[in-house]
Amino acid sequence: MGTYLSKPKTDKESKDFENGVLACGASSMQGWRESQEDAHCCLLDFDKNISLFAVFDGHGGAEVAQYAADKLPGLIKNEWFEKGEYEKALIKAYLEFDDSLIEPSVVETLNAIREENNQTEEDDNDGEEEEGEELNELYKEADMPIEDIILKYKNKIMSKLDVENAIDQPGSSKLPASPFLKAPLRPRPKSSSEDDSNKESDSADSTNVTATADSTDAVVTNGISSEKESEESSQVADSSDTTKVVNGNSKDETSENKNGAEESAPKSSVAECCPSSSKGQNGSGSSSGGTSTLLNTEDSEDSDSDDEIFEASINTNDESDSDESEEEDLNDEEDDSIVCDDEDEEEEPGKDSGCTAVLALLVNNKLYVANAGDSRCVVSVNSRAEDMSEDHKPEDEPELKRILAAGGTVSNDGRVNGGLNLSRALGDHNYKKNKELPNTEQMITALPDVKVLNLKSECENFLVIACDGIWNSLTSQEVIEFVDKRINKPDIKLSSICEELFDECLAPNTFGDGTGCDNMTCIIVKLKQNQKRSRSDDEEESAEDVAECKRPKLDSTESESVH
Structure with missing residues (x-):
């Protein structure tokens, strides 16, 4: 905070x-x-x-x-x-x-x-x-769409269940080495929030759709799908009447509600999908990995070109973020240079601190x-x-006059060179470097x-x-x-x-x-x-x-x- x-x-x-x-x-x-x-x-x-x-x-x-x-x-x-x-x-x-x-x-x-x-x-x-970290996480969630929050906690629950399954699996001696190196997909116990419609007594079509959704969720959670999972998902997609609802070519309401996006995710194979794309570009949880496991042969023709567009958009964002970061760093350096010419002195007590x-x-x-x-x-x-x-503030007329004469500036919010909001103090020698002036006439002076x-x-x-x-x-x-x-x-x-x-x-x-x-x-x-x-x-x-x-x-x- x-x-x-x-x-x-x-x-x-x-x-x-x-x-x-x-x-x-x-x-x-x-x-x-x-x-x-x-x-x-x-x-x-x-x-x-x-x-x-x-x-x-x-x-x-x-x-x-x-x-x-x-x-x-x-x-x-x-x-x-x-x-x-x-x-x-x-x-x-x-x-x-x-x-x-x-x-x-x-x-x-x-x-x-x-x-x-x-x-x-x-x-x-x-x-x-x-x-404080927990509170910061709650503050972030307050600004997130409800769909993202649901997906976030759903992924946490699934990751926890996958770990428990890995422990319970016969012959298992250790946990997966990484959340991206997931154990083979296994039946997982239901949470208390799951609907009774997921029971085994449901129809064959419902079972197929549920299996398809589960395999897709696994990819969303882990970012990388094993070959076995990909094959199982493809088999389900081929045998199910609902394949067109969940694959990359369909844009009906089921697909949009499932992925939380108006358009389908980029079409690529699991091997080509990087872990960083597991949450999609907008962070909503729609994943190219989840869609690529259900692609049919028609999708493969355009996969290369789509991948290039997807990767280019990521690179462009990275470059823009980098440029903005560089500009911020330059601005910070310029602000610091006003207060202190020597970077090593910025962290020296009595120069970067006072009272x-x-x-x-x-x-x-x-x-x-x-x-x-x-x-x-x-x-x-x-x-x-x-x-x-009397309180000594930079915007006061006698204080402002001295600060300007010493080569300083006062911001609209009353800060000397954008930093200290006082005009007199003990210490703060980063503001007392004008060698042509006595200590009583520096931007910040200790004169009481x-x-x-x-x-x-x-x-x-x-x-x-x-x-x-x-x-x-x-x-x-x-x-x-x-x-x-x-x-x-x-x-x-x-x-x-x-x-x-x-x-x-x-x-x-x-x-x-x-x-x-x-x-x-x-x-x-x-x-x-x-x-x-x-x-x-x-x-x-x-x-x-x-x-x-x-x-x-x-x-x-x-x-x-x-x-």
């Missing part, structure tokens, strides 16, 4: 944290997507009187998002951070992290994360793949929010939504917008940080109202509100425009009333008890800032 599963994975990974100043709940859910590409980070004691919360929404893979959750917080503690210039510290950290993604050692780490994720997905989705990043730094009662992409941070101000970030808000505990009681899987389904105000109705309930877990929010946003199926089908990650931070941000050192809780990052285990020398 493309990028979607046959059914959503609704298991949630949730955690709650609390200290003397604030409480935090975080949760994530894979949903309909084939994999979970989000990551998040909650550090209540990132530094003295400073907390950090972030959501990273991956695309093209989860490796950049997971690596960002592990490494980006440590980069924020730079020289600007020490000076209290938190806005500059955030911008510097974003750009430095993005530049590091093309370093060989980092690429090696990203590759290791990708391989580990791929292995985990293979283990988790083994059952999903089989179920959005929205990060909230709470310093005493001041909130700094850095954003690159379309994840979002919203603060509740007297139950009113206050957006602390930073907004600052002075918090007042009597007005702003919580903030929500989430990926676009939430915001595509609900507006900022709708999310604030959803949380506001639940956040003050006694003994409520903030993570449980996140879980309810996921269920509210989850689409019932994948038949729509994709809304509600994305990964979902959310962090809710509640500011405790009448509490000051300053605390003495002996009152601070252990960072291991109140901090969490959803990320892979990596070797890190910055354990003081990433827990």
Whole structure:
């Protein structure tokens, strides 16, 4: 089913944290997507009187998002951070992290994360793949004529019965080697759907017609008929009064209903009929093999010419399909060349993958929010939504201007060079190859917008940080109202509100425009009333008890800032 599963994975990974100043709940859910590409980070004691919360929404893979959750917080503690210039510290950290993604050692780490994720997905989705194939088969049947569906299952039943007959046959020690190398035709047991008119007590004419039909069906099922079957069918045709009804020269209603075609199949011998023609050109099940076993001497005169026409029509179709395939390949190569000049680099993590990043730094009662992409941070101000970030979309005027200046294009559906539907992100270095421009002016840039808000505990009681899987389904105000109705309930877990929010946003199926089908990650931070941000050192809780990052285990020398 493309990028979607046959059914959503609704298991949630949730955690709650609390200290003397604030409480935090975080949760994530894979949903309909084939994999979970989000990551998040909650550090209540990132530094003295400073907390950090972030959501990273991956695309093209989860490796950049997971690596960002592990490494980006440590980069924020730079020289600007020490000076209290938190806005500059955030911008510097974003750009430095993005530049590091093309370093060989980092690429090696990203590759290791990708391989580990791929292995985990293979283990988790083994059952999903089989179920998805069955669903795809049902979708195809929905568009097939009823005659084709009946023939399809009839052939399956006959093949199964032939195998059973081969096993039951005295002296039989093994199954036929191939479905095209069928055992000699034998009487088969009747299925429950067969009519009583096929009993042995029927008239001789009915018996002959039934035998003729059975031998014809055998050829349709297997594509190749043995000489013995051909002889038996010919004998039946010669001795029966109904020969003209089923042979290639007749066009009466019986022949048309039997084969599901207005004209008879091409006239050829069994030896000349290839297995690929067993279902006919239109796939309806009318077969040249089935008709050729009943040909009379008059048919043989035109068989050669008809065979040439039949084979030519197949070759023509093959050539046209080949030409169309070549044109599609050329178009794909042209599209890829716009994004990436080097084909080898297309599959390199950090170049063909990336992530959005929205990060909230709470310093005493001041909130700094850095954003690159379309994840979002919203603060509740007297139950009113206050957006602390803006979604970065290619069609927005400032974003479009930069993309065009860097040599890119934006499609009608808002995609850069026909690919990424974001204008800012970490990673995605296939879009950052203009050597004449700094990283802040590339088609896709990691430069974050930073907004600052002075918090007042009597007005702003919580903030929500989430990926676009939430915001595509609900507006900022709708999310604030959803949380506001639940956040003050006694003994409520903030993570449980996140879980309810996921269920509210989850689409019932994948038949729509994709809304509600994305990964979902959310962090809710509640500011405790009448509490000051300053605390003495002996009152601070252990960072291991109140901090969490959803990320892979990596070797890190910055354990003081990433827990």
